[in-house]
Amino acid sequence: xxxxxxxxxxxxxxxxxxxxxxxxxxxxxxxxxxxxxxxxxxxxxxxxxxxxxxxxxxxxxxxxxxxxxxxxxxxxxxxxxxxxxxxxxxxxxxxxxxxxxxxxxxxxxxxxxxxxxxxxxxxxxxxxxxxxxxxxxxxxxxxxxxxxxxxxxxxxxxxxxxxxxxxxxxxxxxxxxxxxxxxxxxxxxxxxxxxxxxxxxx
Numbered sequence: 167x168x169x170x171x172x173x174x175x176x177x178x179x180x181x182x183x184x185x186x187x188x189x190x191x192x193x194x195x196x197x198x199x200x201x202x203x204x205x206x207x208x209x210x211x212x213x214x215x216x217x218x219x220x221x222x223x224x225x226x227x228x229x230x231x232x233x234x235x236x237x238x239x240x241x242x243x244x245x246x247x248x249x250x251x252x253x254x255x256x257x258x259x260x261x262x263x264x265x266x267x268x269x270x271x272x273x274x275x276x277x278x279x280x281x282x283x284x285x286x287x288x289x290x291x292x293x294x295x296x297x298x299x300x301x302x303x304x305x306x307x308x309x310x311x312x313x314x315x316x317x318x319x320x321x322x323x324x325x326x327x328x329x330x331x332x333x334x335x336x337x338x339x340x341x342x343x344x345x346x347x348x349x350x351x352x353x354x355x356x357x358x359x360x361x362x363x364x365x366x367x368x
Contacts, residue, residue, distance in 0.1 A: 178253075180260040183314045186249060187263070190222030192230040192367045193241040198289045198337055202239045205335040207246040210265040213311040217247070221263050221309055224249045230366040233287045235325045237332030240288050248329035255320030262316050264306040269330045271299045284324060284338050290365070291357025294350040296338050302326040 196203060210217065220243060228236035228249060235250035251261045271277070277299055284296040303317035304326045316326060328338055339347050362368055 178258050180258055181262070182260070182316070183262055183308050183312070186225045186251065186261050187218055187222040187309065188225070190219070190224065190226035192226045193223055194364050194367045195227065195231060195236075195287050195290070196240050196242045197363070198286070198339065200242070202242060202244055203288060203332075203335070203337060205244075207237075207239055207333045207335070208244045209246050210307065213265075213307075213309060217245075217265075218309050220245065221247065221249055225251075227366065228287075231287050231290075234321065235329045236287060237329050239332055239335075246333040248332060250325050250329060252322045252325040253320070254318040254322040260316060260318060260322055262314065263309055264304055264314060264316065264329075265308065267304045267306040267326075267330045267333055269327060270303040270305070271327070272301055276301075280320075280324070282321075282324065284328065286328070286338055288337065289339065289350070289354050290361040292350045292353035294342060294346050294353075296341055296346075298324050298327050304330055 220238060224236050224238060224241055227241055234252035235248060237248040238245035247265045248267065249263050251259055253259045279297040280300045281295050281297040283293040285293040300323055301319045302323040303315065305315050308314045331338065339350060342350065
């Protein structure tokens with residue numbers, strides 16, 4: 167098939183602010199408990215090649231770990247940025263990079279919660295139900311400092327909320343009850359051998 171012929175995957179892909187950066191290196195994923203995971207991240211002020219390289223590494227790491235989103239703190243960097251490649255309720259994938267994200271959620275009568283399972287690459291091998299609004303929008307900047315906006319429903323809404331939380335020093339386990347957090351930890355511990363500290367780079 168010629169390269170300029172769209173594939174089924176291309177037809178179901180949205181990149182409103184351009185494609186994800188390529189050519190990055192896979193890094194080990196930073197785990198919950200590491201200080202950088204539990205504090206607000208430093209705002210992006212400089213848009214340079216170093217930032218683009220970090221984003222490319224994050225994309226490579228996200229795909230290697232088979233995730234749908236990854237924040238900079240998850241590769242140990244104190245930077246308010248995340249990357250994502252995530253489907254919405256229709257199955258359409260949206261890809262993007264967001265620096266300094268600001269989250270907008272429905273309020274009042276428009277606010278509906280979806281109580282679906284959620285997991286985190288920084289606490290691998292475990293999932294637990296976590297209620298979140300069924301729609302979200304994130305505004306921020308791209309890798310060149312230009313304004314970007316992403317919005318959606320379903321898993322995409324959950325992803326945008328989850329990754330913005332990371333830039334604020336919040337992990338989704340912080341949003342769980344003590345009982346749910348205990349179940350999550352038990353599942354994580356049972357799967358620990360499948361996820362060495364070098365994962366997914368190892």
